[in-house]
Amino acid sequence: MAEPVISMQGITKRFPGVVALDNVSLDVLPGELLAICGENGAGKSTLMKILSGVYQPDAGSMTLAGETVRFANTRAAEEAGIAIIHQELALVDDLPVLANVFLGRERRNRFGLLDERSMARETARLLETLECGVSPSVRTGSLRVGDQQLIEIAKALSLDARILVMDEPTSALTESESARLERVIASLLARGTTILYISHKMEEVFRLADRITVLRDGQTVRTLTKEETSPREITSLMVGRDIDDASAMPARSPAEPVLEVKGLHLPWPGHVRGYRLDDVSLQLRRGEVLGVAGLMGAGRTELLETIFGASDPTWRGEIRLRGQSVRFAHPSEACAAGIAMVTEDRKRLGLFPDFDVAANVSLSSLERARRGGLVSRKAEEELVAEPIRATGVKTPGPHAAITGLSGGNQQKCIIGRWLLTQPEVLLLDDPTRGIDVGAKAELYALIDRLCREGLGVILTSSELPELLTLSDRVIVLAEGRLTAELSRSEATEQRIMEAATGG
């Protein structure tokens, strides 16, 4: 076996409240395509960002062709011949293609001015090798995502990158664009480039990869050659946790349906797929937790936002609340009708950092803290006391700074805000993201209790054990479509993962 071109040993990376990578080791052989697989949050992207200098590891070492290296930034990694193509492309939309390819390394002519001609020539040459027919001088933002991706690759090639990291490159591509990308990958491999390839799509992985590494919960599970394994084995390695840590809660007894969605279609103008959601139907009963599983970009958030009146209002289909057909133009209407939504991105879409705890909790029900037309501080304190107690927020007092609380307690405050509106349907979009294990257990107990009190809950989560623990039923979305509906007894991580990657 050849000497590894990259060897990462004992890499550990912590973020506030979470260990993203825990003692991960990885060897990459020269000229191979190593696929890296894992669930959302398994640490794939973090590992690749460490390799390419975006992040610095807290512990561990890295060797490149036998020499120990440590990249302070992406520039250092690029100089060592490692380039990354991020899932979210990092191009300046308003600049022409050639300017993006040479961004930060612009060529100059003998007068010190930009040497557009030489850059254009080089860009055109690179794009030709990539079967990409776009002109070097067109505005980058006017190109399709598939072409933009090839421009990222052209940029990497212009750096003479010997090692290329690709983070889910086909997630936004059409079939023909994906096929072209696969041909490009084959020709890069033939030239001796080493490729690390992150993907969820088993089919693709098994077509391209020489070896496959599976990450789970920030740890390396195994590295296998393609010949000695199967898509089924990889999927089960990706999810394979001890079954008892997904121990389900005692069965609940759901009552009558409260919310029904029929044939929901949410268009996505300008995207190759044309829709964010297509033909999605579901039914939610009182006292039931309905889990919505799906990979990133499958449409989980869009589904909840459409129900809540927060997405663009061009959707088709029907939403019935308590038997009545509804169509909310604004979250405030959904809120008045008894629907509440705890958003996915707590910092960006939920919290008011300038407000104290009480103001964060009371915001959606302030009219209940009014005395004689004015907001009374005392009435507000009384109003928020109950939800703070019910959700178990640990705070020094109602007027403490919200930013001083832990993520779990902030999330409880937001749930408390919605409980004050006395909802019948609670939409929870990945409510435990970035929350530590102890707080998660408390949130699970809270959700279970609310549900037993008669609330209907729709829960999305990027963590399968969480869905299995909490849900009475699970529906699975893949690329905007419903691919499975599983009862509590049918739902396993294996089956959900198969349905989520099958799209």
Next chain:
Amino acid sequence: MSENHTAGRRWPAWSSEWTLLIAVVVAVIATTAIDSNHSYLYRPLESLRDIARNTALLGIFALGAAVVIIAGGIDLSLGSMIAFSGMVCATTMLALAPEAMMASKPVGGWVVAAGIGMSMLAGLAVGTLHAWLVTSIRLPPFIATLATLVGLRSLARALCESTTAAITPSKSAQIYVADPFFKMLRDNVWISVAVFALLAIVTWVLLTRTILGRHLHALGGNEDAARLAGIRTENVKWFAYCFSAVTAALAGIFYVANESVAAPVNQGRGHELNAIAAAVVGGCSLAGGVGTVPGTVLGTIFLRVVIDAVSKVIKTGADVYEGLIVGVVVVIAVTFGQLGQRAGSRRLLPGPLGLAAIPVLAIFCGGTFGMTSGTTTGVAAGVVALGLLVGLRAWESRSAQAG
């Protein structure tokens, strides 16, 4: 003060209100001492009246600017709104009582009321236009109000010319207003002060004690989250822009009264920036969500006191330096505000840019002193500034290495 939560939000531990109050007192004492005429000592009432008039006039629409800034927007059009409002008032009165207006005679109470009423309606109309441009057309507030900043003044001039051409013997670029009601507004400074005080109290109650006020803060603090919390953000924005335009319309009435003329070419020109400066000096964050009425009021007072102080000290041509003073006060106030929030974590003169800033600042400083106090003082001031800045740079470099 740092534990004050009546606003339903966290006050910064470092409170800009107290600092500003101290700064105002220091500025007054310093001026009393430095001013060779000692006018604060010998003519205290007169000095107070000058400052009070200027403060009230600026403060009225600085409150409007602050409300929009707290709601996460910006209103650049206030100065033109002042001119437009004054013009609307004057043309309304001219149309209703042409003879009295042309003869500089009293026009009658209901005509004055109609003029002022039309001005307030003009404020509502402009505010509504802003809100529509910002929420429905989705223009950035900067662009929407930049357009009206330019457009309203022009519109006011056109209104003046077409009305005077139609009613009076000749086309004119201004309309004189001689009604006793406006004379009374001019001669009784306490009226503008009382209006300012009342407006400040109303705004303060609005921002701290009403649902709308909470929603204004929420909108400025996190617009997406506010919408998802069920707040009708477009209605809140409508209120903010209308409030702002109406305060400017109100100020416009006082401008007409003070100058006895509605003169759209220059009235209120550039004053939008003074109002924004007052709000920012008073602790409003242009990022939105943060700001108080007491802060804005103190910011306005501080700004006017410093302007008055400089005019007292350098005696002649003080209005030339007004812009310079506002600029310097804003930079210093916000710089110190930021330093207070994250103490010691930042250098003022880092790297090559810091080095380049040293001669620039020294030359500005020396030049300003040279023009106001003579060449010798100017050179001395420049050299002292250079010495201080070089010292600061050296100190910062050393502590950066040590850290």
